[in-house]
Amino acid sequence: MAVEVSVGMADIKLGRDGDVLATVLGSCIGVCLFSASHGAGGLLHLMMPTAGNNAAQPGIKKAKYADTGVPELVHSLKVSFGVQPKDLVAKIFGGAKVLQNVERNIGAENAVAVQAILKEYGIPLKAHKTGGERGYRIKFHTESGKVICQVFGGPTEEY
Amino acid sequence: MADQEIDRALKLVANLSIDKASQVLSKMIKAGAKIELEGVSLEDVTKATERVMQSDTGDVVGAFVDLVGDLPFKFLFYVDANDSLTLTDLILRRELGTTKKFDVYVTSTVQELGNILASAVTNVFASDFQIKMKPTPPIVVHDYASTIFGEYIMEAAAEQDEILMIESMFRVVRLNVKCRMFLLPKGDAQKELAAIVGKI
Numbered sequence: 226m227a228v229e230v231s232v233g234m235a236d237i238k239l240g241r242d243g244d245v246l247a248t249v250l251g252s253c254i255g256v257c258l259f260s261a262s263h264g265a266g267g268l269l270h271l272m273m274p275t276a277g278n279n280a281a282q283p284g285i286k287k288a289k290y291a292d293t294g295v296p297e298l299v300h301s302l303k304v305s306f307g308v309q310p311k312d313l314v315a316k317i318f319g320g321a322k323v324l325q326n327v328e329r330n331i332g333a334e335n336a337v338a339v340q341a342i343l344k345e346y347g348i349p350l351k352a353h354k355t356g357g358e359r360g361y362r363i364k365f366h367t368e369s370g371k372v373i374c375q376v377f378g379g380p381t382e383e384y
Numbered sequence: 385m386a387d388q389e390i391d392r393a394l395k396l397v398a399n400l401s402i403d404k405a406s407q408v409l410s411k412m413i414k415a416g417a418k419i420e421l422e423g424v425s426l427e428d429v430t431k432a433t434e435r436v437m438q439s440d441t442g443d444v445v446g447a448f449v450d451l452v453g454d455l456p457f458k459f460l461f462y463v464d465a466n467d468s469l470t471l472t473d474l475i476l477r478r479e480l481g482t483t484k485k486f487d488v489y490v491t492s493t494v495q496e497l498g499n500i501l502a503s504a505v506t507n508v509f510a511s512d513f514q515i516k517m518k519p520t521p522p523i524v525v526h527d528y529a530s531t532i533f534g535e536y537i538m539e540a541a542a543e544q545d546e547i548l549m550i551e552s553m554f555r556v557v558r559l560n561v562k563c564r565m566f567l568l569p570k571g572d573a574q575k576e577l578a579a580i581v582g583k584i
Contacts, residue, residue: 233434234534234541249437249530252538273542286430286545323535324448326523331538360531377443377527 229364232270235289237298239305240367241265250319250361252332254291254339257363258298258348259370260312265305266367269298273331274338291338299346310346316372316384317343318363320355332356352384394424398550398567400512405504405565406554412500413474419554419565426548429541436533444468445490446532447498447524451506453517456570459502460536461494463563465526468494470561480559491524498522501565533566540568 227243234253238246246268248255259266269288276290287293302308317339320332336355343350352372354361359377366372372384398421406419446462463471469483472493476483483489502519509515525532540547550567 231434231437233430233432233437234537235545236430236434247437249440249528249534251527251531251535253534272538288430289541289545321531323525323527323531324523360528362528362530377531 227368232268234270235272235286235294237267237269237288237294237301239265239267239301240365241306243366243368246365246367248363250363251321251323252319252335254317254319254332254335254355255361255363255365256295256298256339256343257316257318257365257370257372258302258313259316259365259367260302260306260308261314261370262312263306263308264368265302265308266365266370267298267302268365269294271295271335271339274334291335291342295339295342295346299348310348313346313348314351314370315343315348316352316365316370317350318354318372318374318384319361321357321359321361323358323360325358354382354384394548394550394569395421397508397513398424398552401505401508401567402552402554402565404508405501408500408504409497409554413471413556415474415556415558417554417556419552422551422553424548424550426546428546429537432537432547432549433530433534437530440529442529443526444529444532445486445494445524445526446536447494447522448536449498449502449522450520451502451517452520453506454515455509455517455573455576457505457517457573458536458539458566458568458570459498459505459519460532460566460568461498461501461522461563462529462532463494463561467561467563470559471497471556471563474556474559486526491526495522495524498524505567536566537568540570543571 229245232248256269287297320336409417449459451457
């Protein structure tokens with residue numbers, strides 16, 4: 226039976242057969258990877274562009290960072306559903322600068338980092354809506370790959 | 385220092401702080417305000433944000449305040465957007481229902497409430513524990529509750545996978561206005577606080 230699953234910060238959730246993966250983003254990025262041939266996908270809710278020195282530490286929460294989270298999502302889809310990177314397409318959302326008093330624009334850095342990693346894997350970026358100053362609410366339908374996105378105060382859009 | 389001692393110290397400070405905040409708020413709005421401490425807990429960032437997402441029914445107005453000084457903390461106050469209109473009328477002594485949309489008056493009210501509540505917390509730190517702190521000017525944001533909560537914990541969550549949260553809810557009793565307050569120690573603040581409280 227299809228279910229709707231919330232994806233918290235620094236987490237990965239997978240779904241198929243109509244499962245809907247939902248999250249709410251600010252400066253974080255939501256990476257939706259989808260395989261049409263498998264009718265399955267996964268959503269990564271990452272917080273920062275790179276793990277840096279933490280990458281080698283045991284027990285690191287890989288989904289926190291773009292450079293460890295995207296490979297982990299690709300690996301999880303392979304292990305769970307037999308999906309190869311060549312089967313996948315990506316859609317990314319979020320990366321807003323919600324707090325205007327904070328100098329660093331971590332959201333923009335996150336978006337750049339994710340796009341670079343997807344390029345390394347050869348995963349095409351089918352859609353993206355990033356930046357701005359408002360939060361994002363997204364629902365990823367893993368059967369069709371459709372993503373319903375609403376930026377706070379704006380219309381609901383389909384990607 | 386044992387985790388239980390840190391927990392005890394934080395609960396003590398949290399209880400005193402919310403008592404003080406409750407008194408200040410009741411006086412300000414001239415209505416009974418009841419604040420309840422929901423918990424002091426060390427929580428995984430993923431689980432904490434999932435929990436907020438699952439109860440996130442819409443937009444809220446939040447005030448972010450950094451408490452700077454001897455021990456750095458982050459303070460967050462937020463209220464459902466609809467309830468922020470009621471609070472604005474209460475604070476401005478207007479007839480209830482006068483404020484109909486999110487505007488500069490609502491922003492100012494939430495900013496003022498954030499400042500007053502954060503100041504109540506820092507007063508407790510100063511008067512009862514001789515810890516000098518002061519609130520920075522509140523930053524007001526109108527957005528999804530989950531977005532506001534995520535941005536609030538971002539700095540702490542970047543450094544550790546589990547965050548220590550002090551969470552409370554207050555209600556303006558006769559109007560059923562519900563708000564939330566969070567207090568989050570930065571860095572080693574909770575250990576230092578426990579050490580100070582333990583000496584008193």
